[in-house]
Amino acid sequence: MSNLREALEKLRPPYAEELRNFVDREIDGVFKVKSKRLQETKDGKKFLLLTLEDRTGSVRAIDWYNAELNDQVLQPGNVVSVSGKVVYFEEKVQINILNSQSAVRKLTENEYDVERFVGSVKNVEELYKTLLRLVDKVRDNDYKEILKRFFVEDVSFAEAFKNAPAGMKIHHAYRGGLLEHSVNVAKIVESVCNIYDDLDKDLLITGALLHDIGKVKEYVINQKGIEVTTDGELMGHILMGVEMLSQKARGISYDKILRLKHLIASHHGEFEWGAPVLPKTPEALVLHFVENMDSKINRVFQIIDKEDREKEWSEYDSNLSRRFFLR
Structure with a gap:
């Protein structure tokens, strides 16, 4: 064989x-x-x-x-x-x-x-088990209920989330990329909360797992690779994510849903990066920094993996505006 x-x-x-x-x-x-x-x-x-x-x-x-x-x-x-x-x-x-x-x-x-045009995460099911373990760590009943409505009760959403990319080209642009990115961000914010005691850990873990849910509707994988849907072009994943959260919010505290919506709406961090609002809570600021770091680190490793290791420097990357040292 x-x-x-x-x-x-x-x-x-x-x-x-x-x-x-x-x-x-x-x-x-x-x-x-x-x-x-x-x-x-x-x-x-x-x-x-x-x-x-x-x-x-x-x-x-x-x-x-x-x-x-x-x-x-x-x-x-x-x-x-x-x-x-x-x-x-x-x-x-x-x-x-x-x-x-x-x-x-x-x-x-x-x-x-x-598959010539779209790669995939090898360990999707293990990653999803990690996501569910993160859900179990959330102690706040309202936040845990919201997460269960998405990732446990809504089977079609869960399957779409497992297979969705997190982008077209820049970062995590492969099947399972959205899952990988979201789990990475949730694990990192959990560690950050162990350093800064005043942060709301349950809010941050929940926001980390939900911040990009709109990408399930923003991207589609077809025979041409990863493409933006009509909804994605006209709305974008941030607005769609806020809308999706509203649809699952029945019976949940308004204040908690508002805080979660703010995390989704502000996670790009700056107006020029596509954020409709700037981060205005400590948790929103942490989420922005962490998700931005994870996306950029993923991009850097993609660049390095594609380069000839006999070279000293990578090609110039226009997205990150620099070359990377390969030795």
């Missing part, structure tokens, strides 16, 4: 992060078109510059032979098969597309595996 698995692995099209192992070799790859730009050389020759991506990263590809044709055919978001030679250009891996009209071909949804 292991020999068969190894043989199938060798037949698999390489991921973007693996292309550095294929330099000066021809490959057949499967990628999603991130962007395209038809350009022209000084002597009038047109070429198509593509940015292709999968769940491991992105790569530049250039088509010198069928540039205008493929510019008309391809759109960002299309999943394509690409045949080309892997080279280094300006110290970056690039695919030079072969001279054939079939070298770039749009794929139908049944011609590729969506």
Whole structure:
């Protein structure tokens, strides 16, 4: 069985992060078109510059032979098969597309595996057990009741929460990412409360587990990968999260629901980061700092994991506005 698995692995099209192992070799790859730009050389020759991506990263590809044709055919978001030679250009891996009209071909949804574009947490069920243990630690009956309404009684929500990503690209952008992020944040705020006795631990654990619940409705995983839903575009996960909490609030103290709504509404921390209101309680401030830290640390480890460990520095990350030391 292991020999068969190894043989199938060798037949698999390489991921973007693996292309550095294929330099000066021809490959057949499967990628999603991130962007395209038809350009022209000084002597009038047109070429198509593509940015292709999968769940491991992105790569530049250039088509010198069928540039205008493929510019008309391809759109960002299309999943394509690409045949080309892997080279280094300006110290970056690039695919030079072969001279054939079939070298770039749009794929139908049944011609590729969506897992090429969406990774997943390996230990989803263990993570969910950890979440339920955190729920059990909450002593306040109202906060515990709210958590049970979401994570125990609402089975369809619980399943959606287990499988949802926490983002499209920046952090925890994979199946189970929302669960992983929420559990991480809850565990960290629990530790913070052990240092600062005046914090309301039950409120913070509850807010940590609920702060991103709107992402269950904001994102959908389909054959193109992770996409924003119409509700997500028009409302966003913060407003939807507050709305979802209101729908579960029957019989719960108004003051406690208000405090929870504030944690959800303010967790982005700043107006320019999408928060409709600034954190105005100690617990809201802690939640903002902790969830921001977890998202950024996840991003850093993603960057490091995708880099060639023989390098000293990572590529520049525009989201975090810096490179990272790899040694």
